[in-house]
Amino acid sequence: MSNNGFEPRIVAFMCNWCTYSAADTAGVSRMQQPPNVDIVRVMCTGRVDPAFILKALALGADGVLVSGCHPGQCHYQKGNLNARRRVMALKPFLEAVGIGQDRLRLEWVAASEAPKEAEVVAEFTETIRQLGPSPFRRRQGDD
Amino acid sequence: MATLIIDGQEVHAEEGQTILEVARENGIEIPTLCYHPLLEPYGACRLCVVEIVAGGRPGLQTSCTYPIEEGLEVLTRSPSVVEARRVILGLLLSRTPNVELIQDLAREYGITEPPFPTDTPDERCVLCGHCVRTCAELVKAHVLNFSERGIERRVGPPFLEKTRQCIGCGACTIMCPTGAIEIVMERDAVYKEKPLGPTSAIWVPSMQAVPRVPVIDTDACIRFRQDDRTEGEIADACGACQMLCEADAINFDQEDEIIELEVGTIVVATGFEMWDPAQLSQYSYGKSPNIITGMEFERLSNAGGVTGGEILTAEGKKPERVAIIHCVGSRDHNAHPYCSRICCMYSLKQAHLVRDKTGAEVYEFYMDMRSFGKAYEEFYERIQEEDVTFVRGRGAEVEVLPDGKLRVTGEDADLGQVVHADVDMVVLSTAIEAPHDADRVASLFGLSRSEDGFFAEAHPKMRPVETNTDGVLLAGTVQGPRDVPDTVAHAGAAASMALALLDKGEVTISPQVAVVDEKLCSACKTCLSLCPYTAISFIEEENVVRVNEALCKGCGTCVASCPAGAITARHFTDRQILAQIEGLFRVPA
Numbered sequence A: 001m002s003n004n005g006f007e008p009r010i011v012a013f014m015c016n017w018c019t020y021s022a023a024d025t026a027g028v029s030r031m032q033q034p035p036n037v038d039i040v041r042v043m044c045t046g047r048v049d050p051a052f053i054l055k056a057l058a059l060g061a062d063g064v065l066v067s068g069c070h071p072g073q074c075h076y077q078k079g080n081l082n083a084r085r086r087v088m089a090l091k092p093f094l095e096a097v098g099i100g101q102d103r104l105r106l107e108w109v110a111a112s113e114a115p116k117e118a119e120v121v122a123e124f125t126e127t128i129r130q131l132g133p134s135p136f137r138r139r140q141g142d143d
Numbered sequence B: 001m002a003t004l005i006i007d008g009q010e011v012h013a014e015e016g017q018t019i020l021e022v023a024r025e026n027g028i029e030i031p032t033l034c035y036h037p038l039l040e041p042y043g044a045c046r047l048c049v050v051e052i053v054a055g056g057r058p059g060l061q062t063s064c065t066y067p068i069e070e071g072l073e074v075l076t077r078s079p080s081v082v083e084a085r086r087v088i089l090g091l092l093l094s095r096t097p098n099v100e101l102i103q104d105l106a107r108e109y110g111i112t113e114p115p116f117p118t119d120t121p122d123e124r125c126v127l128c129g130h131c132v133r134t135c136a137e138l139v140k141a142h143v144l145n146f147s148e149r150g151i152e153r154r155v156g157p158p159f160l161e162k163t164r165q166c167i168g169c170g171a172c173t174i175m176c177p178t179g180a181i182e183i184v185m186e187r188d189a190v191y192k193e194k195p196l197g198p199t200s201a202i203w204v205p206s207m208q209a210v211p212r213v214p215v216i217d218t219d220a221c222i223r224f225r226q227d228d229r230t231e232g233e234i235a236d237a238c239g240a241c242q243m244l245c246e247a248d249a250i251n252f253d254q255e256d257e258i259i260e261l262e263v264g265t266i267v268v269a270t271g272f273e274m275w276d277p278a279q280l281s282q283y284s285y286g287k288s289p290n291i292i293t294g295m296e297f298e299r300l301s302n303a304g305g306v307t308g309g310e311i312l313t314a315e316g317k318k319p320e321r322v323a324i325i326h327c328v329g330s331r332d333h334n335a336h337p338y339c340s341r342i343c344c345m346y347s348l349k350q351a352h353l354v355r356d357k358t359g360a361e362v363y364e365f366y367m368d369m370r371s372f373g374k375a376y377e378e379f380y381e382r383i384q385e386e387d388v389t390f391v392r393g394r395g396a397e398v399e400v401l402p403d404g405k406l407r408v409t410g411e412d413a414d415l416g417q418v419v420h421a422d423v424d425m426v427v428l429s430t431a432i433e434a435p436h437d438a439d440r441v442a443s444l445f446g447l448s449r450s451e452d453g454f455f456a457e458a459h460p461k462m463r464p465v466e467t468n469t470d471g472v473l474l475a476g477t478v479q480g481p482r483d484v485p486d487t488v489a490h491a492g493a494a495a496s497m498a499l500a501l502l503d504k505g506e507v508t509i510s511p512q513v514a515v516v517d518e519k520l521c522s523a524c525k526t527c528l529s530l531c532p533y534t535a536i537s538f539i540e541e542e543n544v545v546r547v548n549e550a551l552c553k554g555c556g557t558c559v560a561s562c563p564a565g566a567i568t569a570r571h572f573t574d575r576q577i578l579a580q581i582e583g584l585f586r587v588p589a
Helices: A019-028 A050-058 A079-096 A114-131 A135-140 B019-025 B079-095 B100-108 B130-138 B171-175 B222-229 B240-244 B294-300 B343-358 B376-384 B438-445 B484-504 B526-530 B557-561 B574-586
Strands: A010-015 A037-042 A063-068 A104-108 B002-006 B009-013 B049-054 B059-062 B073-075 B145-147 B154-156 B266-268 B291-293 B321-328 B361-366 B389-392 B395-400 B406-412 B417-423 B425-430 B472-474 B514-516 B536-539 B544-547 B567-569
Touching: A010 A019, A010 A050, A010 A114, A019 A037, A019 A114, A037 A114, A037 B574, A050 A063, A050 A079, A050 B574, A063 A079, A063 A114, A079 A104, A079 B557, A104 A114, B002 B019, B009 B019, B049 B079, B059 B079, B079 B100, B130 B145, B130 B171, B266 B438, B266 B484, B291 B294, B294 B343, B294 B425, B321 B343, B321 B395, B321 B406, B321 B417, B343 B361, B343 B376, B343 B425, B361 B406, B389 B406, B406 B425, B472 B484, B514 B544, B526 B536, B526 B557, B557 B567
Parallel strands: A010 A037, A010 A063, A063 A104, B002 B073, B266 B472, B291 B425, B321 B361, B321 B425, B361 B389
Antiparallel strands: B002 B009, B049 B059, B049 B073, B145 B154, B395 B406, B406 B417, B514 B567, B536 B544
16 A cells, blocks of 8 residues: 555544435445544534544544534524534644644535545545555654 | 297297307308308308298398297298208309318309309319407407408408507307418417427316316416407406306406415325437437427327327328437436336336337337336337337437438447437337425425435435434425325325324324423523424513423534523533533544
């Protein structure tokens, strides 16, 4: 495997109504996707406190994916828009502390878009693989 | 009330009626050309002459203009009346020797040959003035009028020139008793073409509807068009329907209303749309009027439709060969991958209708016959016995041949050969799809849509009518293609579910709600603006916010935003989520 056998560890916060269902469907439909992503289910991406993202990164996650319903299709009307604001606000901070903003990603994946869910997971895993281990993880000597 | 005697018969009449009207009411026939109940009396044709023998002005008088009087005695068929009518009809027949209406009337009065020769034997106008008065009194366009005198007298627009004042409504052609006026379909004159559409401006959209109420197509109605065109200056044009409606049911002032209702449950039944087959060019839809969709075929074969239910080609002839192509836009990765489910059965029914009404040869191009419902397979067998040719294989292409015939090409999978059928009419069994504005309905009710575009049910097997939004239910094709029996069953289930929810009188709410630790709340009110359900309120006296658990849906947006960490989402607490994250990293990957 590229990058000296580095296997990224990714935490994904998925909303119950859209992306989590899509992930479920992708699984049931036996769609192939890398096993590097661990899912934390939340009712809405609006529930994702930036502290959760920082916690995951601090514990050694190489990337964090936040994924929910498309704008305008939020089960709670606009929780996903709040999530977008929070993610956008967090990105410059991640850049400043040296983690890099590319390790945090926000994606809209509707419940019906199981193939897209698998694609996003595969593509994000590959991006993180290219970026290499998170600086936090390197310092902790986890690898 | 007045009493008079017509042909020795004592009759009663209202003040203001004419002799003609009273006679007609009492079943006494008086011939006339220029009288029309919607128009003012005119007295032009003179055919309605009667003889007044007592009361009033004695002698021959036109009954359509003569108001009744008490004690009037009238003869409608006296020798002098008949003689007068013979003279009039002789002159009319000399003017228009080839008009059947006049020939028939003349024959009734013993005239078989025109007494005078004519240079213009094709003349059809009898100068009754129906058209002139319709244009002036009803349409209020004042385009037509008489010009010249004597034998030169004729009808036309000013100086017999084309005029922009004509709105092309066609009322004059309808009112003309002899078919002397023809509408020439010049581009500017055609107001709105409606192929296979309604045939008049007032029509009943569904003959089976209860109550069966007609609607006015305001784009075609003369009254609305004149109102629009003159910006309200001519607001009282036509109104023929209003004059004729005995129930006094015509109301031109009705307008769309927005009605606000407070309800407990909502059933979304916004249905489907037919897919436009022009998007797949191989079917040549739009290139020949004889390539029609299944829906257009239904209109054609409808007894209330333009042909009165006869199945005819655009040339007005009975087709000799008809091809029906299944799965147009369905089970096709260039359009919709799904099966539209209804087309197999309606195509079979249409094959039966064509066989039954025209006896034409029918070719059905199908991939698989999905006769899935009760008694459907038996129906399929019946159609097989009606000498319909079934070609197993998708109809691949429709070509319009130079002579206007249509060539359908497809692969017959049973023969393993490419086959052609030259036909007069092609019916495309087009796919059904979600309405084009389904996304707006989805965001209005917070519904999600499945990959095919139809609304997603809460669970494909266990909760087929519910959605993920509490109290919003689905009925029929909004959830996916289905035929009438399935739609009725699905809608019945949705209705029962709605009643069950209402009948309970209370709702069970999810325990996943946000709670505020009032000791920690700093009353910053950040959460207030974020809550999409206005479930959080500020309690002035205690200087804290509180969550209304009945309104809260548990999304957790407020929890994530609370700077003081005072709000907790039950079952999704910070501690639970952080523990999950920690758990992920406890074991090395």
